[in-house]
Amino acid sequence: MxxxxxxxxxxxxxxxxxxxxxxxxxxxxxxxxxxxxxxxxxxxxxxxxxxxxxxxxxxxxxxxxxxxxxxxxxxxxxxxxxxxxxxxxxxxxxxxxxxxxxxxxxxxxxxxxxxxxxxxxxxxxxxxxxxxxxxxxxxxxxxxxxxxxxxxxxxxxxxxxxxxxxxxxxxxxxxxxxxxxxxxxxxxxxxxxxxxxxxxxxxxxxxxxxxxxxxxxxxVNRAPVDRPTMTVAGIQGSMERIDPATMVMPDDVFENHLATTRTLIESTSLEGRQLDLIVWPEDSTGYDPRQDPWMADQLTAAAADAGAPVLIGTQAAVGESERLNQSVLYTSDGSTPYAYSKRHPVPFGEYIPSRDFFRTLSDKVDLVARDMIPGEEVGVMGMGELGVGEDSVGVLICFEIAYDNLVTDAVHSGAEVIVVQSNNALFGDSHEAIQQLAEAKVMAVVSGRSVVHVSTVGQSAIFTPEGRRLDFVGHWEQGAVLADVPLRTGITPAVAxxxxxxxxxxxxxxxxxxxxxxxxxxxxxxxxxxxxxxx
Incomplete structure (x- = not known):
């Protein structure tokens, strides 16, 4: 045998x-x-x-x-x-x-x-x-x-x-x-x-x-000559909790972010500190300020008083059934010289692929009444070209910070710092906010860029290219993150x-x-x- x-x-x-x-x-x-x-x-x-x-x-x-x-x-x-x-x-x-x-x-x-x-x-x-x-x-x-x-x-x-x-x-x-x-x-x-x-x-x-x-x-990651940092403030205005049945943004979202911005401007003015950029989160206006003169006037006045442009997050309707998720820059003269449209909408959250098929499985798909369409341009604001500064700022919206290809695109397009605008209020008291903030820290280190992560309700923080946290606001708190954020121009081997x-x-x-x-x-x-x- x-x-x-x-x-x-x-x-x-x-x-x-x-x-x-x-x-x-x-x-x-x-x-x-x-x-x-x-x-x-x-x-x-x-x-x-x-x-x-x-x-x-x-x-x-x-x-x-x-x-x-x-x-x-x-x-x-x-x-x-x-x-x-x-x-x-x-x-x-x-x-x-x-x-x-x-x-x-x-x-x-x-x-x-x-x-x-x-x-x-x-x-x-x-x-x-x-x-x-x-x-x-x-x-x-x-x-x-x-x-x-x-x-x-x-x-x-x-x-x-x-x-x-x-x-x-x-x-x-x-x-x-x-x-x-x-x-x-x-x-x-x-x-x-x-x-x-x-x-x-x-x-x-x-x-x-x-x-x-x-x-x-x-x-070794070089800083721009003569301007190693820029002073950035991220506004976490917080809001009432979103009704999960309707997913409608609460009415107080704009007023809360405006009030928090005003408080920040007063405190920095007393300190004699000059701001370079103020960042509001994703969906922080509740309604497109470009369609509302009063809201636009408030943002313009805030930019004038701060001596720095304000980057807000809003939605823009496209036709009868589509929309864009946008970051829009407001300046002190009332102009909006820059807008970034989110390049990577979230399937089933921001748009419904094969809507007719998935409607047979769940009527929840109709909560997304307008499908979000992707933007085409990489999110990088050349502040010098816009006449509001000298720095190049990469812009990502919410889940985009988790995609290394989107982060790499921003760095290759000249971003010296990256800002992330998010609306974590959609996920209540879950762990989504802290998980996303961890993603921002990891991406800061991998990309060799400071990351300013700003949420409507938290968590918001600023990370250096080495992963050191400079400022932080917790979940469901109202406040602002503020720091002299390190700028970088070098390319890490990971990005290369x-x-x-x-x-x-x-x-x-x-x-x-x-x-x-x-x-x-x-x-x-x-x-x-x-x-x-x-x-």
């Missing part, structure tokens, strides 16, 4: 695989704000990989789905406030399908190649590839929950300006593979390579790698590499996958077939 070849790795029993999947998703959730236990993110990916080391592909798929649901459904709980329970759950499950895709691809590599350095590299690259796909498709994708956004308080973020979002994702995934290798060795489940107490080495290397990032320098970093890493994963498919070696032997009893 021919002896069966021994597995390189003891397979994970199906109950344990499902438990690892669900536990890994919850660990990933704990890595993100507001919990902030970023060190659990590689642990969560190690648990996911352990769940994939099962003999059944179906079990691996279910475990991956469990990981994705346990992570994405609670992470996107803010969607329940805006869209209702059914669309929220549908969003979470849809995002979880990307984890199933990763799980099936990664399982091929792990099962065929076993636990070795090359399989760890390929699996980590596949994680980047699937996360990049999820962040950009379909309908422009949703990068919410991208690995890098858990690293706002991690020393790993020091790598951000060097390797970008995709590089950070790869590092996290590779740390997860090291944890997996070490844990299986210490548990006695490995029979080749590192076994027994040799499993301490992957843990030691993972810890050493993290500690080494503490001293990683920030890339742009999408090619993600493309290159993803290509590595694809090539490694193809190599695994063409190989013959298997780390897990096929399950023995059951013999039928003789009749």
């Amino acid at each position: 021919t002896p069966q070849p021994r597995d390189d790795v003891d397979p994970t029993p199906w109950p344990a695989a499902l438990i690892c999947g669900a536990a890994g998703g919850l660990a990933a959730l704990a890595a993100f704000p507001p919990y902030g236990m970023w060190m659990l993110l590689p642990v969560s990916l190690a648990l996911l990989s352990a769940a994939l080391l099962t003999r059944s592909g179906w079990v691996a798929a279910l475990a991956s789905l469990a990981w994705g649901v346990a992570f994405f459904v609670p992470l996107t709980a803010w969607a329940n406030t805006y869209a209702g329970t059914a669309p929220w759950i549908a969003l979470g499950v849809f995002e979880a399908l990307f984890i199933v895709l990763f799980g099936l691809l990664a399982r091929v590599v792990l099962v065929r190649r076993g636990l070795c350095p090359t399989s760890a590299l390929v699996v980590s690259a596949l994680w980047v590839g699937v996360e990049t796909l999820r962040s950009h498709a379909p309908w422009g994708g949703l990068p919410w929950g991208a690995s890098a956004f858990a690293l706002g308080d991690s020393p790993l973020l020091n790598l951000g300006p060097w390797i970008g979002m995709a590089g950070l994702s790869f590092v996290v995934a590779f740390l997860g593979q090291m944890i997996l290798h070490g844990a299986l060795s210490l548990l006695g489940r490995r029979h080749r390579g590192l076994t027994g107490f040799a499993g301490v080495w992957p843990f030691a290397l993972a810890v050493a790698a993290i500690l080494a990032t503490v001293v990683v320098p920030h890339p 590499g742009g999408p090619w970093i993600a493309v290159g890493i993803s290509a590595l994963g694809l090539l490694g996958l193809l190599g695994a498919l063409s190989g013959r070696r298997r780390a897990l032997a096929p399950a023995p077939a059951r013999r039928r009893p003789r009749s």
Whole structure:
């Protein structure tokens, strides 16, 4: 009788695989704000990989789905406030399908190649590839929950300006593979390579790698000659809570932001401080001031009294069924020399793709009465060209701060600082606001640009290119963030590499996958077939 070849790795029993999947998703959730236990993110990916080391592909798929649901459904709980329970759950499950895709691809590599350095590299690259796909498709994708956004308080973020979002994702995934290798060795489940107490080495290397990032320098990033900073104020006027049944902006939103602006102007005047720019949040006027002379006069007067232009957020109707989400600059002479239209409207939140089809699934789609259409121009205000200053200011609206390609576009178009206008009131008391603020901090470091993030109801903050917070206003508070914001003109390696970093890493994963498919070696032997009893 021919002896069966021994597995390189003891397979994970199906109950344990499902438990690892669900536990890994919850660990990933704990890595993100507001919990902030970023060190659990590689642990969560190690648990996911352990769940994939099962003999059944179906079990691996279910475990991956469990990981994705346990992570994405609670992470996107803010969607329940805006869209209702059914669309929220549908969003979470849809995002979880990307984890199933990763799980099936990664399982091929792990099962065929076993636990070795090359399989760890390929699996980590596949994680980047699937996360990049999820962040950009379909309908422009949703990068919410991208690995890098858990690293706002991690020393790993020091790598951000060097390797970008995709590089950070790869590092996290590779740390997860090291944890997996070490844990299986210490548990006695490995029979080749590192076994027994040799499993301490992957843990030691993972810890050493993290500690080494503490001293990683920030890339040299030049400041404009003779004007290293600009004085920016962000106004968080707050408002009454939005009725989720109608999603209509409260009547007090304009008055609150105007009053907060007036208070700011008085305090800076007493201090003898000269403002360069005042930023209001997204939808902070409630109605388009260009269609209301009284509102326009109030903004013009505020700009004149402050000696600085005011950038507001509003909506503009286009025809009978469409609209633009815009940032509009008001100056002291009453002109509006600049307007930016949001380039990346949010599907199902700001416009409904395939409206007739999705109406059959939920009548909630008709709450979005006018579909938002995308703008075409990159949001960069050349203040010198507009006659209101000397600096170039990048402009993004709300969720756009989560898209690294939009941030990179602004930097390449000359932005020396980036402002983000947001209306987090749409999501009530959920964790959306703090999650988005963490995204702003990460993008500040990756892009090498200060980020002024301003919300109607919070959270608002100003971050330097190194990630240091200069000012902050909490959730549902009324106030202003104010700072002499550092300007930068240099390009970080992450911005210079742009999408090619993600493309290159993803290509590595694809090539490694193809190599695994063409190989013959298997780390897990096929399950023995059951013999039928003789009749």
